[in-house]
Amino acid sequence: MPAIDPTGGTCAVARTITALGDRWSLLVLRQAAFGTTRFSEFRQRLGIATDVLTDRLQTLVDHGVLERAAYQEEGSRTRTEYRLTESGRDFQVVLGALGGWGREHLPDAADAGARWHDAAGRPVRVAFVDVDGHVLDDDQVTIERP
Numbered sequence: 492m493p494a495i496d497p498t499g500g501t502c503a504v505a506r507t508i509t510a511l512g513d514r515w516s517l518l519v520l521r522q523a524a525f526g527t528t529r530f531s532e533f534r535q536r537l538g539i540a541t542d543v544l545t546d547r548l549q550t551l552v553d554h555g556v557l558e559r560a561a562y563q564e565e566g567s568r569t570r571t572e573y574r575l576t577e578s579g580r581d582f583q584v585v586l587g588a589l590g591g592w593g594r595e596h597l598p599d600a601a602d603a604g605a606r607w608h609d610a611a612g613r614p615v616r617v618a619f620v621d622v623d624g625h626v627l628d629d630d631q632v633t634i635e636r637p
Contacts, residue, residue, distance in 0.1 A: 510554045515539055515547045517586070520575075523557060524583050528572035548573055556582060583607070588617040 511517065518537055527533055534544055551557040556579040563569045575582075587607045594602060607615050619627045 511551070511556065511582070513547075515543055516551060517589070519544070519547050519551060520556065520579065520582055521586055523573065523575050523579065524586060528560075528574055530571070530573075533573075551579075554578075584617055587615075591616055 511520070515537070518539075519533060522533055522536055527536060530544065530548070533539065533548070534541060537544070539547075548557065552559060552573070555576055557573045558576050559571045560574055561569050562572050590606065609615050619629070619632045621627055
């Protein structure tokens with residue numbers, strides 16, 4: 492069912508939250524961005540219940556953010572791993588924005604959250620950029636309904 496906003500239309504933000512916005516889906520995507528691919532690794536690193544993880548992985552596959560790939564270790568049966576799709580890699584910008592907002596507005600002295608860096612190891616941040624490539628201050632941006 493499409494996500495409906497209060498004005499009666501469909502809203503891209505509401506659709507995204509409906510598809511990917513629950514806590515566990517976001518944390519699974521964060522782990523996938525770190526390079527986690529195997530069910531047992533997601534379960535261990537997140538401390539998530541098996542049934543919840545199974546559901547979230549299926550949802551993320553259904554929405555085209557993760558894809559399944561078979562792998563087999565020598566002497567073991569074939570298993571499935573989960574890899575970010577192009578859509579999932581694009582979602583890293585959203586995770587970066589959430590992490591940046593959390594570090595700034597919900598600081599924690601023991602913050603072990605993800606941080607994004609460029610190839611030289613310099614920290615990067617998420618920003619609004621206009622069509623000419625200029626970074627805009629937040630007060631230069633307004634949101635408009637189409």
